[in-house]
Amino acid sequence: MATLAMTSDAPTIPVGKSFWQSGHRPTLIAAFLYFDIAFMCWVMLGPLAPIISKDLGLDPAQKGFMVAVPTLAGAVIRLINGFMVDRIGPKVTGIINQVVVIGGLLAAWKFGVHSYEATLAVGVVLGFAGASFAVSLPLASRWYPPEHQGKAMGIAGMGNSGTVFAALFAALLAKAYGWTNVFGLALIPLVAVFAFYLVAAKDSPEQPEPKPMAAYAAVLKEADAWWFMLFYFVTFGGFVGLSGSLPTFFADTFKVTPVVAGYCTAAAVFMGSLLRPVGGALADRMGGIKTLTAVYIVAAILLTVIAFAATSGLALAIALFVAVMGTLGIGNGAVFQLVPQRFRKEIGVMTGLVGFGGGLGGFYLASSLGAIKKATGSASIGFLIFAALAVVALVGLTAVKAKWRTTWGAALQGARI
Numbered sequence: 001m002a003t004l005a006m007t008s009d010a011p012t013i014p015v016g017k018s019f020w021q022s023g024h025r026p027t028l029i030a031a032f033l034y035f036d037i038a039f040m041c042w043v044m045l046g047p048l049a050p051i052i053s054k055d056l057g058l059d060p061a062q063k064g065f066m067v068a069v070p071t072l073a074g075a076v077i078r079l080i081n082g083f084m085v086d087r088i089g090p091k092v093t094g095i096i097n098q099v100v101v102i103g104g105l106l107a108a109w110k111f112g113v114h115s116y117e118a119t120l121a122v123g124v125v126l127g128f129a130g131a132s133f134a135v136s137l138p139l140a141s142r143w144y145p146p147e148h149q150g151k152a153m154g155i156a157g158m159g160n161s162g163t164v165f166a167a168l169f170a171a172l173l174a175k176a177y178g179w180t181n182v183f184g185l186a187l188i189p190l191v192a193v194f195a196f197y198l199v200a201a202k203d204s205p206e207q208p209e210p211k212p213m214a215a216y217a218a219v220l221k222e223a224d225a226w227w228f229m230l231f232y233f234v235t236f237g238g239f240v241g242l243s244g245s246l247p248t249f250f251a252d253t254f255k256v257t258p259v260v261a262g263y264c265t266a267a268a269v270f271m272g273s274l275l276r277p278v279g280g281a282l283a284d285r286m287g288g289i290k291t292l293t294a295v296y297i298v299a300a301i302l303l304t305v306i307a308f309a310a311t312s313g314l315a316l317a318i319a320l321f322v323a324v325m326g327t328l329g330i331g332n333g334a335v336f337q338l339v340p341q342r343f344r345k346e347i348g349v350m351t352g353l354v355g356f357g358g359g360l361g362g363f364y365l366a367s368s369l370g371a372i373k374k375a376t377g378s379a380s381i382g383f384l385i386f387a388a389l390a391v392v393a394l395v396g397l398t399a400v401k402a403k404w405r406t407t408w409g410a411a412l413q414g415a416r417i
Contacts, residue, residue, distance in 0.1 A: 024143045024202060024204070026200040026201070026202070027139060027140060027143060027200065027201050027202050027204075028140050028143070028152065028155060028156060029200060030139075030196060030197045030200040030201035031135075031136040031137070031139045031140040031156040031159070031201065032136070032140075032155060032156050032158060032159050033159070033193045033196060033197070034094055034098070034132055034135070034136055034159070034193055034197050034201075035132050035133065035136040035137075035156060035157070035158075035159025035160070035162070036158075036159035036160075036161055036162040036165075036193075037162055037189045037190055037193045038097075038098075038101065038129040038130070038132035038136075038159070038162065039129070039130070039132070039159055039160050039161075039162030039163050039166075040162035040163065040165045040166045040186070040189070041101060041105070041126055041129040041162075041166075041186055041190065042070055042071075042074060042126050042127070042129040042130035042132075042162075042163075042240075043070070043130075043162075043163045043166050043167075043240065043243050043244050044126070044166045044170050044182065044186065045066060045067050045069075045070060045119065045122070045123060045126065045244070046067050046166070046167075046243060046244035046245065046246070046247050046248070046265070046366075047166055047167050047170035047171045047247045047258065047261075047262045047265065048170050048171065048174055048179050048182065048258075049063050049066065049067050049244075049247060049248050050171070050247060050248055050251040050252075050258040050261060051171060051174050051175075051179050051258050052066070052119060052179060053066075053248075055179070056115065056116055056119070058116060059374060060248075060252075060370050060371075060373045060374040061370050061371050061373075061374040062116060062370075063248055063370055064245070064248075064366055064367050064368075064369055064370015064371060064373070064374075065120075065367050065370060065371075066116070066119050066120060066123060067244040067245060067248070067366045067367075067370070068241075068244065068362070068363045068366035068367035068370075069120050069123030069124065069127075069363075070123040070124075070126040070127050070129075070130055070244075071127075071130065071240055071241070071244065071359050071362040071363040071366060072127070072359065072360070072363040073123060073124045073126070073127020073128075073130070074126075074127040074128075074129070074130025074131050074133075074355075074359050075127075075130075075355070075356045075357075075358070075359025075360050075362075075363060076127070076356070076359075077097075077127050077128055077130070077131035077134075078130070078131045078133060078134040078351075078352045078355035078356050078359060079134075079352045079353065079356050080131070080352070081093055081097065081131045081134035081135055081352055082134045082349040082350070082351055082352015082353060082355070082356075083213075083349060083352065084096075085134060085135060085138050085139075085349075085351070085352070086210060086346070086349055087210040088210075089203045089207060090135050090136075090138050090139035090142075090203060091139065091197075091201050091202065091203050093135050094132065094135040094136070094139065094197060094201070095194075095197070095198070097128045097129070097131060097132060097135060098132075098190070098193075098194045098197070100125065100128045101125060101126070101128050101129045101190065102187060102190050102191065102194065104122070104125030104126075104128070105125065105183045105184070105186055105187055105190070106184075106187060108122050108125070108180065108183045109180060109181065109183040109184035109187070110184075112180050113180055113183075122183070130240075130359065131355075132159075133157075133351065133355045133358075134351045134352040134355045136156050136157075136159060137153055137156055137157060137336065137347075137351045138347045138351050139156070139201060139203070139204075140152050140153065140155070140156035141153055141156070141340050141347055141351075142203075142204035142206050142207065142347065143204045146340075146341060146344075146412055151277065151280055151281055151284060152280075153280055153333070153336040153337065153339075153340065154276055154277030154278070154279060154280025154281060154333040154336075154337075155277050155280075157276050157277070157280070157332060157333060157336060158273055158274075158276050158277050160239065160240075160272070160273050160276060160329075160332070161269075161270065161273035161274070163240075163243045163269045163273065164266050164269045164270045164273060166243075167243070167246075167247065167262045167263070167265040167266035167269050168262060168263065168266045169262075170182055170262065171247070171257075171258040171259045171261070171262040172259050172262065173185055174258070175258070175259060219343070219346055219349055219350065219353065220353075223400075224342055224343075224400070224404075225343070225350065225353060225354075227396055227397075227400055228335065228338070228339055228342075228350070228353075228354045228357070229353060229354055229356065229357030230357065230392075230393055230396055231292060231331075231335050231357075231393055231396070231397065232332070232335050232354045232355070232357045232358040232361070233357045233358060233360060233361035233364075233389070233393075234296070234299070234328075234331070234361060234386075234389050234390050234392075234393045235292075235295065235299075235328050235331030235332045235334075235335055235358070236328070236332050236335075236355075236357075236358030236359075236361060236362065237357075237358050237359070237360065237361015237362045237363075237364065237365055238299065238303075238324070238325075238328045238361065238362075238365060238386060238390075239272050239325060239328045239329060239332060239362070240358070240359070240361075240362035240366075241361065241362040241363070241364070241365025241366045241369075241386075242268065242321065242324070242325060242328075242365065243265070243269050243272075243362075244362070244366045245365065245366045245369050245370075246261075246264070246265040246268060246269075246321060247261045247262055247265050248261075248370075249261075249310075249317075249369070249379065250264045250265065250314070250317070252373075253310075253311055253317070254314045254317070256314070264314070264317075264318050264321075267318055267321075267322055268318070268321040268322045268324075268325040269325060271322045271323075271325050271326035271329065272325035272326055272328055272329035272332075273329060274326070274329065275326045275327075275329035275330045275333070276329045276330070276332050276333040277333055278329075278330060278333065279291060279295075279329060279330035279331060279332060279333025279334045279337075280333035280334065280336065280337050281333070282330065282333070282334065283333060283334040283337035283338070283416075284337060284416065285416070286416065287416040287417050288334045288335070288337045288338035288341075288416075288417050289338075289397065289401045289404065289405070289417055291330065291331075291334040291337075292331055292334045292335065292338075292393075292397055293394065293397060293398070293401075295327055295328070295330055295331035295334060296331070296390045296391070296393050296394035296397065297394060298327045299324060299327045299328060299331070299387070299390045300387045300388075300390040300391050300394070301387075302320060302323055302324040302327060303324060303383050303384070303386055303387035303390065304383075304384065304387045305320060306320050306321070306324065306383045307380040307381070307383035307384045307387065308380065310383070311378075311380075332358075335354070336354075338417055339351070339354055341408070341409070341412055341417055342404075342408055361389075365382070365386055368382045368385070369382040369383075404417060405417060
């Protein structure tokens with residue numbers, strides 16, 4: 001068993017107390033704010049896609065891939081961040097990532113973005129913002145005992161609400177100032193949050209000692225790690241994939257302006273973000289397995305209905321996407337109620353791995369919707385395929401739940417799975 005790295009002046013973690021009496025509140029707030037503004041930047045190409053594609057003459061497949069690149073880059077960088085969190089701590093890892101994003105957006109704003117290839121390069125930089133997931137969650141999680149993991153991870157994870165800000169304001173600011181200037185305007189909240197993070201965030205006293213690289217490979221030998229990657233592939237992949245794709249879907253399908261498309265997207269994204277901590281709290285109360293079971297059933301049904309009915313009218317489409325994004329948001333919270341129960345000592349690398357799975361899901365959904373739209377003239381088949389993936393996740397969860405409850409789940413005290 002790894003020993004815990006303790007510091008003489010670090011606060012201890014209260015056990016057996018209420019949620020707000022536990023943990024370290026300034027760090028929880030810093031983790032949330034970092035995650036929130038980083039996610040705002042991560043998905044900003046989605047709301048800007050209708051404007052960028054018109055300016056640069058992109059086809060549907062190029063639009064889909066441009067929106068998907070930050071998701072793929074974020075997925076890969078999350079793996080790296082998972083390793084760094086366990087070796088140098090989440091706070092320093094977060095500092096490095098924020099400096100990269102601030103520098104990259106500063107360069108994009110100062111020198112401009114004049115080609116499709118340049119948008120892909122910006123997408124890679126924005127991937128560092130998306131990788132904040134693998135920093136913020138362990139930064140917050142390590143401060144809280146098992147019975148409060150769902151709430152802590154849910155509040156920190158609610159930072160995905162930053163996608164709402166991107167949907168609401170990116171196209172509006174682009175219309176007023178030009179889309180390349182949106183990168184410069186994003187620097188204002190980025191720098192402000194970075195300053196707060198430097199002062200408020202603290203690493204928990206329960207920091208596992210750095211592990212040799214071989215120890216990380218050992219985690220991949222655990223079947224449970226792969227199951228969690230699949231489960232998050234569907235819940236978070238669906239959330240972030242739709243966050244990036246819906247502005248284009250609304251603009252192309254209903255011929256609304258990019259600003260209106262952003263507002264429609266914001267309604268759906270807001271619901272998914274709002275319900276993420278609800279998912280964590282539900283999982284704390286009734287168990288992550290029961291919560292996820294309901295999520296996959298409802299998500300599969302809604303995605304199937306979307307495939308056949310989402311183009312019937314704007315109001316119906318908004319209602320369906322709000323419902324499915326809320327469902328996926330609950331699922332995101334539920335997955336990360338379970339992960340720290342099973343892999344508490346490896347939470348850094350597991351956050352990276354599971355986040356990688358979620359990022360791949362988002363990349364697949366966003367890129368496939370664009371490619372399928374170009375090939376068939378409709379994105380319906382893409383929604384049906386993702387509904388089928390929700391069913392696959394449901395079958396997998398059903399297969400492992402008995403074993404989980406009788407092995408590692410039975411050993412937990414004060415927490416439900």
